[in-house]
Amino acid sequence: MKKHEDFFQNVFAVVRLIPKGRVTNYGAIAKYLGSARSSRMVGWAMNAAHSQKDVPAHRVVNRNGELTGKIHFATPFQMQELLEKEGIKVVKDKIKDFQKSYWDPMKELEL
DNA sequence: AGCTTGACTTTGA
């Protein structure tokens, strides 16, 4: 049992809990795990998330609502397409009504 | 062993 792997698994768990048609940002997940400044690790975890098929990484964007991580997908179009398929409007690599579709794990889970 | 890069965020100017 390695600690850093726990962190990754934790990130995966949270991402998996993201409801369909909702999105969140790295900072929220990082904060939920304890360190808001560790948002980079969330991205790194997402990189490892490729091994996990049940991790909807397309629902995780940066705090600006931009699809920054799309380049790491199989194809850059996949992320946007998946989001639009879930009812999320994406315009120029940015999520429309980001605040509306925003899903905060701390608020929705912890509360 | 150290240094650089990275799916980022926050704070200060």
Added chain:
DNA sequence: GTCAAAGCCAAGC
């Protein structure tokens, strides 16, 4: 509102 710098931890070289 924007721009620059610091902080965070892990992987790659």
